[in-house]
Amino acid sequence: MKARRPVSARPATVGGLVHHGARSFRAARLAYGHGTSNARDEAAYLTLHALELPLDAPAQVFARRVTRRDAARVMRLFQRRIRERKPAAYLTGEAWLGDFRFHVDQRAIVPRSHIADLLHSRLAPWVPEAGRVRTALDLCTGSGCLAILAAHAFPRARIDATDISAAALAVARINVRQHRLRDRVRLIRSGGFAALRGKRYDLIVSNPPYVTDAAMHRLPREYRCEPRIALAGGGDGLDIVRVILAQAARHLRPGGLLVVEVGDGRRRAEKAYPRLPFTWLDTGGGGDVFLLAREQLAAAAPATRA
Numbered sequence: 001m002k003a004r005r006p007v008s009a010r011p012a013t014v015g016g017l018v019h020h021g022a023r024s025f026r027a028a029r030l031a032y033g034h035g036t037s038n039a040r041d042e043a044a045y046l047t048l049h050a051l052e053l054p055l056d057a058p059a060q061v062f063a064r065r066v067t068r069r070d071a072a073r074v075m076r077l078f079q080r081r082i083r084e085r086k087p088a089a090y091l092t093g094e095a096w097l098g099d100f101r102f103h104v105d106q107r108a109i110v111p112r113s114h115i116a117d118l119l120h121s122r123l124a125p126w127v128p129e130a131g132r133v134r135t136a137l138d139l140c141t142g143s144g145c146l147a148i149l150a151a152h153a154f155p156r157a158r159i160d161a162t163d164i165s166a167a168a169l170a171v172a173r174i175n176v177r178q179h180r181l182r183d184r185v186r187l188i189r190s191g192g193f194a195a196l197r198g199k200r201y202d203l204i205v206s207n208p209p210y211v212t213d214a215a216m217h218r219l220p221r222e223y224r225c226e227p228r229i230a231l232a233g234g235g236d237g238l239d240i241v242r243v244i245l246a247q248a249a250r251h252l253r254p255g256g257l258l259v260v261e262v263g264d265g266r267r268r269a270e271k272a273y274p275r276l277p278f279t280w281l282d283t284g285g286g287g288d289v290f291l292l293a294r295e296q297l298a299a300a301a302p303a304t305r306a
């Protein structure tokens with residue numbers, strides 16, 4: 001008969017810890033989607049973070065032995081993830097979009113926008129020359145992540161980043177400072193475009209709240225740790241999208257572009273705006289993101305209800 005490992009024993013390697021974490025997470029039926037999409041990746045992230053190992057460490061690192069003390073530190077983090085059901089990012093205080101690290105805490109939603117990838121490729125081919133973007137707006141900025149990525153994508157641009165939540169803007173302030181962009185990214189408290197009268201931009205990006213009322217009722221506990229105002233988009237998820245579509249043209253320069261994420265709301269958006277010539281951008285099968293030029297927004301009258 002195989003000897004059982006005593007209850008107090010800790011897995012002795014990095015890989016053993018990851019394996020143990022993944023098994024515990026599966027058993028606890030955790031929800032993912034805040035940087036990882038499955039139990040193993042979540043356990044690997046927490047393990048590497050707790051052991052202060054780089055997230056892109058080579059595979060050999062998983063064979064490395066760990067001290068009892070380090071193993072205990074990792075196990076405590078696993079236990080918190082299971083007990084508190086917080087997204088891993090709120091436990092570690094950080095989230096990654098590609099190579100960019102952002103501070104996060106529960107005052108702002110965990111960064112995961114699909115617009116991040118589009119900014120990484122500088123919105124090519126829609127923006128033919130990055131240098132031509134001189135002014136950009138990140139509406140609904142949350143942690144400030146998209147404003148910061150836009151500043152990197154468009155090095156000659158000044159960025160306004162707005163949010164209705166003072167708490168979220170406090171998190172954005174930390175990130176703008178950490179990324180040394182205080183001279184190019186301006187944080188503004190504003191509901192929709194209210195505080196932006198007379199301002200015009202070459203580019204507006206927005207990842208607004210877009211979760212429908214029905215989906216809000218079904219949210220896993222992890223997502224309930226995030227500010228409700230960052231998620232709830234009304235009956236069909238399009239409350240803020242409607243505001244954006246009604247007012248964006250006034251805030252875009254000729255030829256300016258609007259890029260908006262709507263989650264799984266593509267069909268609902270097309271139904272609500274049958275005359276708008278949406279371009280749906282390739283986000284690798286993730287969330288739906290549309291692009292419209294200022295001149296196309298003239299057709300932004302919503303469908304009239306029968």
Ligand SMILES: C[S@@+](CC[C@H](N)C(=O)[O-])C[C@H]1O[C@@H](n2cnc3c(N)ncnc32)[C@H](O)[C@@H]1O
Pocket residue numbers: 108109110111112113139140141142143144145146162163164165168190191192206207208209210229230231240
């Ligand atoms: C889905 S989060 C996006 C945050 C960030 N852009 C990101 O991608 O991680 C939406 C943000 O919109 C803000 N928000 C909600 N209603 C708003 C409104 N009416 N005007 C401006 N911002 C709003 C929330 O506070 C939240 O920070």
